[in-house]
Amino acid sequence: MTEFVMVAGAWLGAWAWDEVVPELRAAGHGAHALTLSGLAEKRDAPAGQRTHVQDIVDEVVRRDLRDVVLVGHSYAGIPVGQAAERIGDRLARVVFVDSNVPADGESFASAWWQGPGVLEPVIAANGGFWAPLPAADFAGQGLSDEQIARIVAGATPHPGAALTEPAVLTGSLGALPATYVKCLLDGPDPTDDVAKLLTGERWRLVELDTGHWPMFSRPRELAGILLAAAESAES
Numbered sequence: 001m002t003e004f005v006m007v008a009g010a011w012l013g014a015w016a017w018d019e020v021v022p023e024l025r026a027a028g029h030g031a032h033a034l035t036l037s038g039l040a041e042k043r044d045a046p047a048g049q050r051t052h053v054q055d056i057v058d059e060v061v062r063r064d065l066r067d068v069v070l071v072g073h074s075y076a077g078i079p080v081g082q083a084a085e086r087i088g089d090r091l092a093r094v095v096f097v098d099s100n101v102p103a104d105g106e107s108f109a110s111a112w113w114q115g116p117g118v119l120e121p122v123i124a125a126n127g128g129f130w131a132p133l134p135a136a137d138f139a140g141q142g143l144s145d146e147q148i149a150r151i152v153a154g155a156t157p158h159p160g161a162a163l164t165e166p167a168v169l170t171g172s173l174g175a176l177p178a179t180y181v182k183c184l185l186d187g188p189d190p191t192d193d194v195a196k197l198l199t200g201e202r203w204r205l206v207e208l209d210t211g212h213w214p215m216f217s218r219p220r221e222l223a224g225i226l227l228a229a230a231e232s233a234e235s
Contacts, residue, residue, distance in 0.1 A: 001028060002029045002233070004032065004069050005034060005056065006031070006073075007034050009076050011130075012040070012155060016215050017215055019216070019219035020226070032065075036055050036079070038162065039159075043156045049164075052079035052162055057087060060083075068087060070091065070093075073097040074212065075163070080099075081167075082102050085169060085176070092177070093177045093179065095178070095180075096179070096181065098182060104167060108162070119164075120160075128159070130163060140211065141186065141217065142210040142211040142218070174202065177202050180198060181208055182205060183208050185212070
């Protein structure tokens, strides 16, 4: 039995996986959706990026999980990638869902697509948090009006330190067994850092014809990709 530990991206909590978890459990696996510190029901907890890495490691250790598939969506790929390194032989595979990936010494903000130094003033102007997106910014991502409304209603401000603290990796990310899920409505090609990782023998690319939030727009298809990733980890 595989144990999936799933972490959603910025502004979201464990609730984002509500339609994926039943699919995984119906297939006979464990499914654990995790809310990171400072978000959703944990919004009052102080948090940074290092805290988020520890949140993930603690979840695995506290539950004594083995054969773990760690799943990181969007921002969460950064702490998930670091946690994967730290859980040792408990790890079966990592799945990055249209996500950022960690680079030693770099942060989410330093690798921001608009360039370094752009996101930090936005965070500072909002009291140290990254404000959730308005409904209009979810257009063109394969989401229904109802799904967009659900995301907007559940989103909470994202703690800024999680976005500005640098990642710490002791080994090569390319050495981890990994699947990268590219959501095509969010851009047809992986970023350059991901493309380089995909040239290695241990990384696989899966494309999904939907937008950046597939746990809402295509939960069954996403669950199928996660199950296939678990099977590849066993082979």
